[in-house]
Amino acid sequence: MPDFELFIGNKNYSSWSFRPWIALKQKQIPFRETLVPFDFKNGNPDFAAFSPSHKVPVLKDGALTVWDSLAILEYVAEVHPETGLWPEDRSGRARARAISAEMHAGFAALRGACPMNMRRPSGKLEVSDAVNSDVARIVGIWTECLDLSGGPFLFGDFTIADAMYAPVVSRFATYGLSSDPVVERYHGAMTGTQAWQAWYREAVQETWVVEEEEV
């Protein structure tokens, strides 16, 4: 019997924490949540107690510790194959893994300039060419996936690929990064889930302010 405990950071800011959290909730997989707020001034000393990398998220399952968002999602998909966290067909799975890995390893310009900040009022931000090129690539990925699958999620049903791009959906809306109808449609699908709404409700009520993440 799995006994999942997910350690996360502040819901308003912690984009990496949001990824496994929304997948677990969306698939109704039981877990206990432990939120440990950021303490950047002191180098997040509390993270050391549960996280080998001193970062969040971390998943504990009994004696096992899994850190890093994508590794956590892979582990949950193996423990719960019945939830369809990866697409059923092999080529879909390969593409979902490719775009998830691309998100996990890339889009540094976008991530650096436009931190996830759910309670920030939406407003267009002037961004660099590097950010615009990340945005164009992501819109290209979403367009291709949604055209092929028919939506509402990237591979039809909600998968790890959607979890990996969830914080980007939030950033696009917060900073007004694209007016492409595909982005609007995908934003509607993602923000329409109960899982998204549950995270968002709590994120916007948080009062911690992390100056580095306020642009």
Ligand SMILES: N[C@@H](CCC(=O)N[C@@H](CS)C(=O)NCC(=O)O)C(=O)O
């Ligand atoms: N590659 C890691 C990145 C984790 C990460 O950078 N987490 C941030 C919070 S969103 C963190 O813990 N930052 C604290 C620090 O860097 O001290 C993952 O995918 O989980």
